[in-house]
């Protein structure tokens with residue numbers, strides 16, 4: 001039975017347990033949207049059902065903590081306040097973009113972006129298309145998950161937000177490696193198409209498999225990156241640089257730049273002012 005059917009019929013117990021294990025949280029919520037006609041009401045309805053049968057739910061895929069977290073996030077969105085997980089991401093990234101290891105220009109851009117983020121945007125609580133490189137996210141974040149610092153906060157918040165991230169890929173391939181399309185994914189947290197959907201800025205990250213070269217590209221918005229893994233940057237077709245974890249680069253509007261991974265996966269945070 002599809003989740004939409006049990007949402008309509010209110011089926012509980014073993015049947016719901018099985019559905020949750022098969023479908024995982026987000027598919028259930030997406031189906032509930034169809035069943036109830038409204039994403040938020042549907043999400044709350046299904047999560048409340050989960051709470052009801054919680055004693056039967058013991059699978060790692062749908063643990064009590066994850067259900068409670070989903071419910072809290074849903075309720076934040078219903079009340080039009082920013083979900084804690086997005087705020088945690090913003091606060092952690094703000095610390096990383098204030099580091100002395102970045103250039104003055106990068107830090108100045110970040111100050112402008114985080115000032116804009118004092119005002120929340122609109123929230124999108126929905127399942128998104130995922131790409132093959134997204135499968136590298138868990139193992140790339142894993143070393144940071146227990147860290148009591150901004151890297152840890154960013155990693156934990158990305159993991160919590162993972163099901164809702166606005167994934168997209170660049171399709172231009174100038175000088176890119178052959179594995180580029182399958183080897184990368186961009187995750188928008190705040191910005192056009194992001195979980196917090198807004199036109200004025202972009203805050204998110206790029207994940208790449210090992211040995212992927214991102215294409216040479218430029219864009220009107222000014223941009224700054226911070227690395228969470230090893231990785232290389234190149235500006236204005238100059239030499240490749242390895243600034244190191246916690247460091248990054250700053251790109252003026254229109255400047256041509258590229259990144260590439262070594263034999264590790266690559267994860268870099270970025271912020272752009274649109």
Ligand SMILES: [Fe+2]
Nearest residue numbers: 217219223257
């Ligand atoms: Fe860029």
